[in-house]
Amino acid sequence: MTAAVQTDPVVRTPYGDVRGRYEDGIAVFRGIPYAAPPFGPRRFRPPVPPEPWDGVRDAGSFGPTPPKPPYSEAFEKYLSDPVVPGDDCLNLNVWTPEPGPAARLPVMVWLHGGALTRGSSAVPVYDGATFARDGVVLVSVNYRLGVEGYGLFPDAPANPGLRDQLAALQWVHESIAAFGGDPDRITLFGQSAGAISIGALLAAPQAQGLIRRAVLQSGPPEAFERDKVRRMVRRMATRLKVPATAAAFAEVDRDLLLRVQGDVGRLSSPVLGGPSFGIVVDGDLVPRDPLEALTAGDAASGVDLMMGWTSEEYRLWLVPGGLLERVDRLGAVALAGAMARCHCGTEVPRGYRTLHPEAGTADIVGQIVTDHLLRVPLHRLADAHTGSSYVYEFAWPSNLPGLGACHALELGFVFDTGDVPESRKLAGEGGPQHLADAMHSAWVRFATDGDPGWQPWDDTHPVRIFDAAPPRTAYGPRDAELALWTTAPTPEPQPVPAMAPTPTPPSRTTELRSVVRRLRLPGSVRRQ
Template sequence: MARRGRFRGRAVDAEVDAFLGLRYAEPPFGPRRFAAPVPTDPADDCPEFGPIAPQSARLPGAPVWRPGDEDVLTLNVWTPSTPGGPWPVVFYVHGGAYAFGSSAQPDYDGAALVRAGLVVVTCNYRLGFEGFGHVPGRPDNRGLLDQRAALRWVRENIAVFGGDPDVVTVAGQSAGAASALFLAAWEPVRRVIAHSVPNRCYTRGFAQRVAEWIDTATPESAVASADALVAAQRTGPLSHDPVLFGPVADALPMLRPDVDALLCHTDVEYRLFQEVGTFRPPADLAALGRAWGIPEHVVAAYAPLPDAHVRLAGDFVFAEPTARLADAHGRAFLARFTRPPAWHTADVPFSFGNLDGADFLIGGPAGAEERALSRRMLRAWVDFCATGDPGWTGVRHWGDEVPSRREAWRGVDLSAPVDHPVSGTGARPPRPAP
C-alpha cells in the first residue's frame, strides 16, 4: 500500500506509487446529466482505475464501458515513491476523436515518466454526445468543462502527491492535444505539449443537426444512435471521415506567447485510419479535395505522391495545423515523428516509454533501436516539463528526416469550423428536454 495524506493507493514498484480512480466531480448522470461538472471530494482508497465514459469502443488492453457505470469523472496520479520534490507535473488528456478512449489505456501508464522525474496525472472526461452533443438549455463542450475541473483539482491537490502546482504542463494527443489548447486558453497553464492537433471545431448549427438524430433517453441509446449516425454517412464530406463530435467553437485557440509549447505531428497521420477502416476516401483524389474544401493547387501537389489520399488528409487535418501553431507562437519547439509506420498515435508509446504491448501502434515488437528512440523522446518530455526546453533548435525529426510538404499550403485558410450536412437514417428520436 502507498499513502499520501489521506489517500491510499498502491506501489507499482520500488520507485513509483499509483493513485487511481480519484473522483474529481460527481457522476454526470441523473439530474446532473448534460450539466457542467460538480466538483466533489475523492474517496480515500484509490487503487484501481474508475469506470470509463459511455462509448462503444473496445480498445486492446483497456476497460470497456458497461451500461450502469456512472462514476466516470475520475483521474489518476503516478508519483515517485521516495520523499522529495516538488516535481514538475504533466496533466495528460487522452485522445479518441472526442468519442472513445480512457485514461486506463496501457499507452498512458505514467510509471516510466515518473522514474525520469515527473508526477503524471491522467483523467477521464465525458465523450461523444454526453460530452459534446448539443442539448438546448445545457452547456456545450461539457467534456472540456470536465477536463477543466480535473485540472483545477490538480492545482489544488497535487502538492499532497509531491507535485509542484506552479509547474504544470498540460499535454495531449489528437483530441487531447486540441483539449490542451482550450485548457491553456482558459486556465493559468505554464506549458503545453500537443501532439497531432486536429483541425476540427464544429459550428453550433452542425452540432444541432447531429443532435436531431441522437436518442438521448439513456446513455446506452445515445451511444447506439451516434454509432448508427456514423454508419449512415455514406455520401458527402462526412462519408470520408465520420467524426461527429468535438468542440463547438469558432476556431482552435492560439497559444499565448507566455506559454511554453512543445508540438509534434507524425509524417503520415491518416495511414492509421486507413488501416483500421475508418478513413474511406473516394478513388478520385480531387473529389476528396472538393468534399473538404481543399484548394485544387494543393491537391495537385499531392497527386504524384505515394499514398496521396492519406498524406493529403493527414496534413490537412493534423500536420499543417500543428506546424502553424508553432509558426504563430514564434518560439514553440516542433517535432515530426517519421519512424515507420509514422501514423497517428504511433508516437504516444514512445513518449510515455510504454513500448511493450504496443506492437500494432508501433508496427511490430520493440527492439533496441525503438527503445533508444523512446528514451530520447521521453527525456525530451521530462526536460520540457521541468525547464521549458526539450533540447533542440529548429525542427526535430524522431526518425529519418523527410522532405516537408508545407509549401503547397501557404496562404490556405484552415481555420473555418466544420459545418457539413448530416445524413441520417430512419425516424428522428424525440428532442431532449432541457
C-alpha cells in the same frame, strides 16, 4: 535481514484522504474523483465537486470509465479501450516518485485521444510509472465522451467534456503539491482529441495561469462548426424518436444511447467530413475559435509549447479493413472528395503529385487531408509563438504491414511502454528501445525546464525527426507541401482533377460513399 515493507501511501486531497499502492518504488493512486458522477440531475451539466468522504478512500484500482461505444472489429485489432463499469467516471490517476509537499517535482497531465467518443486513462499504454521513474508526477484524466460530453442541446451548456478537463486541471493545481508535484510547473499533454482539447484550454479564460507548458500531439487547436454537432444530435434523436434536447436524451437508456451514437458515428469521416462531436465556440469557456485566439496573441502568453505529428497519420484511418487499396482504386473520385473536404482547387493535388510522383492516390489524399487539418494549423501556431515552440515529426514505421508511421503510433514511445501488449498492437514486435529513450526523455526534459533538446521554432522551421536513426533536426521538411496552401487561389466548385486519366463514372461516387460509411473510424486528426 528482512527487507523493510513499504506501507501503502496515504495522501490528503480537498475531499478526503486516499490510499494508493507502491509499485516498484512508485506511489500510484488510481480512480481519485475530481468531480461528482455526471448522471441523474447532473447529466449533460457542467461538473460539480465530489461529495467529501470520511476516513481513507481506497485508490488501488482504476475508476469507472465514461460511457463509450466499442471500437469496430477492424480497429479493435490495433487499439485497446478497456471498460470499467460504474457511474463515478470523472476520476484521475497519479503516479509519483515522492509523495509529500517537499518534493516540488514537475507535473504532467495527460488527456487521452479517441475522437472525443472513445478512450480512457485506463489504457495500459498510458501507464505513468516511467514518467515517475524519471522524476515527474504523472496525472491521467477521464472525461465525458460522445453525446454525454460534446452533444449540443438547446437546454444544456455546451462542452461539458471540456469543462470536465478544466475541473481536473483545477483539481491538479490545488491538490498536486500533496503528491509531490509543483503546481507552478504543470505540463498539459495530449494526443489527437486530447491535443485539440489542450488547444481549447490554452485559449480558455478560466484556465489562464493553470498551465506552464503544453504538448499537442497530432491535434490542432480548433472549434467545430456548431451545425455539424447539432446534426449529429438530430440524427441520434431521429433514430431514438425523441426530441433533440438534453432532457429527452437523459431519459434514454444509456446502453441504447451508446448503440445509436456508434451507429450514427459511422457516417463521419476525416476524408469527407460530416457531422461529428467536437468542441464548439460557446461564448464562455470557448469564447472564440482557439486557433484564432492563440495565433492572435490573446492567450497562452508565457506558455512553452511543443507540437508535432506522425509522418503518415492517415494510415490508421485507411489501412484497417483494406480501405487504402479501395481509395487507390477510386482514383479521381477520391481526389475530388479530398478537394471538397479541404476547400482547395486542382492546384493543390497537382502540387502534391509533382512533389510525390511515386505515391498512390490514397497516399496523396491522406497527406492532403493531414496537412489541411493538422500541419497547416500547427505551423500557424508555431509561427505565432516563435522562440517558445518546438516542433517534432515521428517517422518510424510500424512493424505491422501497411501502417507506416500512423496516427497514435508514437504513444508507446512517449510513455516508454513498448513492452505492453497494447503498444505492440500498433507497433508490432521489436519496436526500437532507443527511440523510446529519445522521445520519452525529450518529453521529460520539456516538462522539467521547457527545453526538449533541440532548436526552438524560428524562420528556419526546425523539426526534430524521431525514427530508427538517432534523432536529428531537419529544416522545413514539410515547407514545399504547406506552401501549396498559401499560394493556391480560393476555389470555385470543384471539378474532377485534371490529372485524372479518364472521367469517372457516377457509380464510383456511390462506391466512395460506401467506403466512407465503412470507415468506422476511431477518430481523425480532427477528432481522435
